Amino acid sequence: MRRISMWALSTVVLLVLLFSYRTSTGSGATTSTAAVVTESGEGESFTGDTISTREGDVQVVITVASGKITGVTVPVYPSGEQRHEEINAAALPVLVEETLAAQSADIDGVSGATYTSDGYKQSLQSALDAAGIS
DSSP, X not given: OHHHHHHHHHHHHHHHHHHHOOOSOSOOEEOSOOEEEEEETTEEEEEOOOEEXXXXXXXXXXXXXXXXXXXXXXXXXXXXXXXXXXXXXXXXXXXXHHHHHHTSSOOXXXXXXXXXXXXXXXXXXXXXXXXXXX
């Protein structure tokens, strides 16, 4: 009887640990849809989906004029902790620069900012889709 009780208890503990383990292989959850935000003399702004990552949410807004990306802002990104602030202070300008150069979401991620880079690219792609840019 004691063996059965120990087996049942260890099985329950194993299942709890297994289901509570957070993996980093997920592609992130989308929490909003992309939409046109503004239209001005400088072009139209398109807001990408808010992508949930392991480190926090990421959202990209692009400005498009004459079919080209003319501006990129990142109003939502992991913050609140010094580590997040340092990583994103270095990574976001690189991602924005790469976006403007590539004119697409086909950009390299930033080493050390994998979660932010992945969320950025997913949000960027949804903004590009909303803008009709492939």
